[in-house]
């Protein structure tokens with residue numbers, strides 16, 4: 064959406080904004096509002112720690128998170144220099160696919176400079192660094208340990224505040240009676256569990272229609288210490304889902320030199336609950352690499368599981384009657400299947416849109432009706448690529464998807480096959496995966512050219528330190544005589560910027 068910005072003096076009498084929820088969507092929205100409103104109050108149900116710390120309200124923080132290119136670039140606009148702050152705090156900059164062993168849907172992807180990267184860190188660290196930046200803004204105040212329970216209606220279809228109750232251990236139920244917090248603009252960023260539909264119903268508004276696309280998967284995550292003396296020419300491992308095989312494995316380096324490892328399993332099989340089951344599930348992935356790595360690593364805590372991650376779009380943009388000065392953003396508006404890691408991109412892009420439209424409109428009054436629609440417009444390509452790319456085909460005879468969907472899936476699988484040898488095709492596949500190009504890019508000349516190629520898939524990971532290539536190169540006498548611990552004697556291959564494959568290993572050499 065093209066919006067021509069007018070110059071508006073910052074915080075010029077636009078009043079007080081309230082943001083409900085202080086996870087990434089709330090923090091980004093608060094930053095966007097702080098440049099326009101006089102004051103912003105971020106209301107958070109949890110107690111907020113200084114620095115990284117576990118929170119009940121963000122249970123997904125235990126699972127592997129990475130900040131994709133688009134989300135990182137957007138955050139830089141809101142908080143200049145945030146990438147450096149994150150890296151200084153311990154986040155790891157991963158070039159995609161250069162720093163990864165990445166098993167795509169049709170085989171291992173070459174490693175090359177595609178201009179894509181993610182920042183990998185524990186989610187608590189990510190939120191803490193962004194929160195600290197916001198805390199430094201004198202216009203922003205955090206009200207933690209407060210639960211928003213309703214909206215205050217104003218005249219002529221407006222919202223003019225929220226009702227919130229504070230945590231109070233002495234009160235029966237653990238909360239004090241709700242009190243009014245007046246506001247000129249209210250943003251709900253309270254995540255998947257948002258109660259906005261009920262709050263609106265209490266004020267006489269219709270509930271939004273919902274589109275739900277089940278993921279049919281559960282995620283299990285744990286932290287590991289790499290084996291002593293671990294040396295590798297890669298930093299992370301992605302074993303992606305392929306067609307109907309929804310299983311997926313991720314290994315990301317995070318602060319403190321640890322590995323965050325997530326396994327996605329279909330709901331038809333029980334998700335791993337302990338480390339032995341994690342090894343078992345990792346062995347069932349399309350390549351044994353992750354199992355081999357975990358077998359020599361040390362678990363650093365329990366295995367956490369996460370189900371109920373269906374993609375869910377609450378269609379607020381379709382409601383004809385809508386209260387002005389109220390907006391729903393982030394997961395509360397549309398929560399995406401975590402397999403693509405788009406949630407934080409959506410949160411940040413939504414905040415940037417809010418900032419642009421407020422600035423262009425010049426007042427916080429009379430803008431949310433259009434803002435809802437603009438948010439939906441912004442979401443649509445991410446939603447389409449996220450849900451379509453994941454729709455399993457099922458057996459050919461039972462594939463009841465519309466022709467358009469089937470053609471899309473066929474083009475995608477051709478592109479995935481070409482991506483195993485052609486960096487151009489691999490870059491396009493990754494851009495589609497990250498929602499950086501719309502699904503229509505599959506009809507472009509690059510995709511069509513790639514579809515004509517049928518390269519033989521590489522069956523060994525592109526690494527000289529791991530996989531069959533490395534095994535053959537191990538010295539006869541180990542340097543460190545410890546069973547199950549890497550010797551570190553293999554010289555890491557320098558990461559360059561051109562595509563590099565090891566010579567193909569003989570098939571019989573794999574395991």
Ligand SMILES: Cc1cc2nc3c(=O)[nH]c(=O)nc-3n(C[C@H](O)[C@H](O)[C@H](O)COP(=O)(O)OP(=O)(O)OC[C@H]3O[C@@H](n4cnc5c(N)ncnc54)[C@H](O)[C@@H]3O)c2cc1C
Pocket residue numbers: 083084085086087088089106107108109119120121123126127128129130131134209210211212252253254255256257282369372392393394395401403404405406407408410
């Ligand atoms: C397993 C998993 C893995 C993921 N991995 C990635 C990834 O790698 N990359 C990525 O970009 N995205 C990922 N996501 C998505 C990402 O976690 C979310 O999109 C992101 O946290 C933004 O969500 P949010 O701020 O809208 O809501 P949430 O993160 O759910 O936060 C909501 C906040 O609101 C507070 N709150 C709730 N109700 C109230 C109330 N009534 N009053 C006051 N406060 C309230 C909560 O305590 C919480 O702090 C993943 C999600 C899952 C489930």
